[in-house]
Amino acid sequence: xxxxxxxxxxxxxARTRGALVxxxxxxxxxxxxxxxxxxxxxxxLRGMETGxxxxxxxxMRVNASxxxxxxxxxxxxxxxxxxxxxxxxxxxxxxxxxxxxxxSNTPSSGTFTLEDRPPFPPSEQIEATIDTASPGxxxxxxxxxxxxxxxxxxxxxxxxxxxxxxxTFANRYWPNQDPVGKHFVFGxxxxxxxxxxxxxxxxxxxxxxxxxxxxxxxxxxxxxxxxAARNMQLLIAGSGPPxxxxxxxxxxxxxxxxxxxxxxxxxxxxxxxxSLTVRRFQALLLSLFSVLAVxxxxxxxxxxxxxxxVRRTPEIxxxxxxxxxxxxxxxxxxxxxVxxxxxxAAAxxxxxxxxxxxxxxxxxxxxxxxHQLRGRNRRNDxxxxxxxWAACVASRPRGPNGxxxxxxxxSDSSKDYSRLTAERRLIRFRRAEGRSVAPWRQGRxxxxxxxxxERPSFTIGDYASSEKRPASKEPIFSTGKHGLAFLSAVVx
Numbered sequence: 046x047x048x049x050x051x052x053x054x055x056x057x058x059a060r061t062r063g064a065l066v067x068x069x070x071x072x073x074x075x076x077x078x079x080x081x082x083x084x085x086x087x088x089x090l091r092g093m094e095t096g097x098x099x100x101x102x103x104x105m106r107v108n109a110s111x112x113x114x115x116x117x118x119x120x121x122x123x124x125x126x127x128x129x130x131x132x133x134x135x136x137x138x139x140x141x142x143x144x145x146x147x148x149s150n151t152p153s154s155g156t157f158t159l160e161d162r163p164p165f166p167p168s169e170q171i172e173a174t175i176d177t178a179s180p181g182x183x184x185x186x187x188x189x190x191x192x193x194x195x196x197x198x199x200x201x202x203x204x205x206x207x208x209x210x211x212x213t214f215a216n217r218y219w220p221n222q223d224p225v226g227k228h229f230v231f232g233x234x235x236x237x238x239x240x241x242x243x244x245x246x247x248x249x250x251x252x253x254x255x256x257x258x259x260x261x262x263x264x265x266x267x268x269x270x271x272x273a274a275r276n277m278q279l280l281i282a283g284s285g286p287p288x289x290x291x292x293x294x295x296x297x298x299x300x301x302x303x304x305x306x307x308x309x310x311x312x313x314x315x316x317x318x319x320s321l322t323v324r325r326f327q328a329l330l331l332s333l334f335s336v337l338a339v340x341x342x343x344x345x346x347x348x349x350x351x352x353x354x355v356r357r358t359p360e361i362x363x364x365x366x367x368x369x370x371x372x373x374x375x376x377x378x379x380x381x382x383v384x385x386x387x388x389x390a391a392a393x394x395x396x397x398x399x400x401x402x403x404x405x406x407x408x409x410x411x412x413x414x415x416h417q418l419r420g421r422n423r424r425n426d427x428x429x430x431x432x433x434w435a436a437c438v439a440s441r442p443r444g445p446n447g448x449x450x451x452x453x454x455x456s457d458s459s460k461d462y463s464r465l466t467a468e469r470r471l472i473r474f475r476r477a478e479g480r481s482v483a484p485w486r487q488g489r490x491x492x493x494x495x496x497x498x499e500r501p502s503f504t505i506g507d508y509a510s511s512e513k514r515p516a517s518k519e520p521i522f523s524t525g526k527h528g529l530a531f532l533s534a535v536v537x
Contacts, residue, residue, distance in 0.1 A: 062349050063385055069342040070389020071396060076335035078397035079404060083328035086408045090321060096252035096261075097186040102313040103287040104146065105294070108276045110304040117202075117273035123301060124269060124277060128179060130297045136285045141182035142269065142277040147316055148174060148254045148262070157265075158235060159218060160228035160242055170233070173214060173263035177274045182266075183209075185282045186313075189250030191215070193225035196247070200268035207271070209247040211264040224248060256320035280313070287312045342389070350382050 107127070114123050124142050131140040145152065154172040158164050165171075183195045191212055200207045215224045228242035236242060251261040269277075283290050288310075295307055354361075361374050401408075 059353075062352070066342070066345045066349050066385050067389040067392065069338065069345045070386050071392035073335065073338035073342045074390050074393025075396045075400055076331060076338045078393070079400045080328065080332040080335040082401060082404055082408055083324070083331055087321065087324055087328050090257045090324065093253065093257045095257065095317065096250050097188050097313075098282065099313045099317060101283050101285070101287050102186065103281050103283070103290055103294075104309070104311055104313060104316070105279050105291070105307050106276065106309040107142075107279055107298060108306050108308075110302055111275075112304070113302055114275070120273040120275055121270060124179060127279075127297060127301055128181075130300075131279070131281060131294055134290065134293050134297070136283045136290055137281055138284060139181060139185040139282040140280065141185040142179040142279050143182050143266075144177045144274050144277060146186075146254065146278055146280065146313070147256075147320075152176075155231045156233055157229050157231050158233060160230075160235075162218075164233055164235070171263060173210075173265050175231070176264070176266050177269050177272045177277075178209075178266045179269045179277075182280075183249055185280055188252060191248040191250055192223050193245070193247030195249075196266065196268040198270070200246075201270040204271070206241055206243045207246045207268060208243045209249055209266045210245055211249055211261060212251045213261045214263040214265070215248045217263065257317065258320070258324070278309075342386075346382050346386065349385070350378060353381065354378060 109120055109123050114120050128140050128142060131137060152174045153176070154174045156165070156170045156172055178196055180195075180197045180200070183190070192215070193209075196207065196209055210224065215222075218224070219227065224245050225247065227245045229245070230236045230240065230242055249266075252264075253259070253261060254264075255262070279294070281287075281290055281294060291310055298305055298307055364374060364377075365371070
């Protein structure tokens with residue numbers, strides 16, 4: 046009874062270790078799936094079209110001083126002179142200024158009224174962002190022109206009020222039409238006696254100004270000649286290293302206004318990269334955890350297989366003594382490791398769908414179910430799982446004629462190997478002597494049919510009394526005690 050309780054406890058501990066290995070494999074697959082989705086989402090964001098030039102465009106923010114440039118006309122003169130001086134610098138191909146190239150969470154915006162439609166009710170009012178751009182701004186950053194023209198030097202204070210809208214604005218209110226020449230005004234009513242309509246002179250392609258992961262909003266750009274701003278973002282398009290132009294540009298700013306602060310020196314490419322910082326960190330962190338989980342699962346499988354091989358060493362010796370080949374013993378050990386990994390992988394794949402739903406808000410351009418689990422790829426995955434199951438079944442020892450699998454000799458570690466009595470050993474002895482074994486097999490369904498090819502013969506007394514068992518011509522432990530366990534972990 047004590048021995049039975051000890052054996053039951055050992056088997057219970059083995060089952061617990063096997064369950065932990067399965068959980069480790071499932072978590073590894075789960076984390077790998079999440080990391081893969083985030084990495085694919087990050088790759089999709091990097092390949093997203095921004096709608097404007099990003100390479101070799103340094104930016105800096107300039108704030109004209111109140112003392113030298115108190116009013117709108119002086120501000121327009123300051124930025125016009127600054128842009129003229131910067132454009133003639135060596136290595137500069139174009140320069141422009143705008144209030145904000147990238148939009149914050151609370152940009153300058155307002156509701157509007159269209160001339161050809163009645164004022165919108167409060168439930169249908171939508172705000173459009175408001176920005177100021179200098180002549181040549183859209184050309185400098187290579188924005189696509191859809192209809193009309195860009196803002197130019199003719200859009201001055203005394204000229205009719207003009208504006209450029211983006212494609213999202215045009216498609217929402219004038220689908221399949223050319224909105225150039227249409228009029229609108231900011232506010233919830235028609236313009237008063239002292240106000241005038243704003244004429245749409247051009248439509249530009251959409252720009253991703255809130256980050257690559259967010260779509261464009263309704264956007265309106267006013268010319269700097271009609272809507273002067275004090276704090277502007279300067280953009281310099283060059284052909285060389287972007288930061289090589291910064292000292293010369295700062296010198297030109299100091300020549301016009303020594304008290305004007307120059308801040309936020311960066312590049313358009315770096316600004317876009319900062320918008321992906323959180324997503325890069327999330328993908329990197331999850332990737333590191335997934336790699337660590339895979340390593341832990343491999344170590345767990347190796348440890349379990351090593352402990353299993355050590356515990357089953359007597360059984361392996363008996364199997365080989367009764368005719369089992371090293372290949373069959375190797376398949377027996379590998380089968381258990383592969384089975385644990387397969388169960389864990391199946392559980393992990395089921396959990397991967399849940400991970401996809403949880404990460405849905407963090408994904409962009411990638412479905413939570415992943416394209417790898419659709420169509421032909423899903424069928425291929427099914428075939429792969431079926432092939433893995435078939436390999437596990439096919440790895441069972443078979444007879445010399447390729448028939449049904451031989452009856453197991455205590456294949457489960459929980460089986461009591463005391464059943465390997467002298468009768469079974471005598472079967473091997475009788476076969477070696479060329480004698481019939483039929484009387485010994487009658488009514489004994491648990492006896493194993495040994496392989497018929499000749500093996501080194503030995504007597505029952507030699508097997509039972511000698512501490513050193515007869516050496517096989519094909520030693521299975523030639524590479525060390527843990528060779529089987531290590532190979533099983535690698536294969537899994």
